[in-house]
Amino acid sequence: MATVGQINELEILKESDIGVYLDGDSLGQVFMPFRYVPPGKKAGDRVEVFIYFDSEDRIIATTDKPKAMVGDFACLKAVAVNQVGAFLDWGLPKDLLVPFSEQKQPMIEGQSYVVAIFYDKETNRIAASAKLNKYLDLQPGRYHNGLEVDLLICDHSDIGYNAVINNQHWGVLFDSEVYRPLKYGQKIKGYIKRIREDGKIDLCLQQPGYKKVTTLSDRVLEELQKQGGYLPLSDKSAPEAIYKKFGASKKAYKMAIGALYKNRQITIEKEGITLIKENG
CATH class of the missing domain: 2.40.50.140 (Nucleic acid-binding proteins)
Known part of the structure; x- marks a missing residue:
């Protein structure tokens, strides 16, 4: 079934002077201008298209991909503001409307906002909202630690x-x-x-638990070997220095070198760590 605001794979039914008509199932025949039709595609072929509404609120298909689709949350720039609301650039010729009723505070042209994209079936309109709680699931999700x-x-x-x-x-x-x-x-x-x-x-931002330590430990060993067996980063070093070198927190680094120390692969000194020679 064809879905408004999403990517659909539809069959080309026929051509007209200015484009093609696609089988939109319950949506009826969906028009797509020739400029979006992939070369060589003809009646009977299937194409991947995004379905939305043009500036005259007619349902239309395009092979262009928007920056976000219905059901997505995205950060988009306001390119215009008028008496209807704010209009965001979402990568398609018709900008995305954020009605005043869906703004947390008045939007300003040139600024970017995190919004939810939704389809209002009553008005046949794809729009966006800055009131994110309305479009997020407030019930607990099916997640597990480390996912x-x-x-x-x-x-x-x-x-x-x-x-x-x-x-x-x-x-x-x-x-x-x-x-x-x-x-x-x-x-x-x-x-x-x-x-x-x-x-x-x-x-x-880092995978918790054993996998994180193992991965970072391997990177520390590799860096020690590159540096001739000594690295001027200890468990007392500044977090910024550790992050600059490994992109990891000080806590994660301490766990990693602690694992190496317990395995008797390094010694930990005040100013750095040293690779034990028989492991080098």
């Missing part, structure tokens, strides 16, 4: 960064778990650190 997830950074509070998880749930990246600058609207990979009893989700 890799997609994150969209939304804002910063007194305790850390609020992030949208997999276009579905809220999560928090505590400042103590963040060792590199994060930007509003940035998309990054992260991990589920813990699901609390109240259903709230704590996040981290």
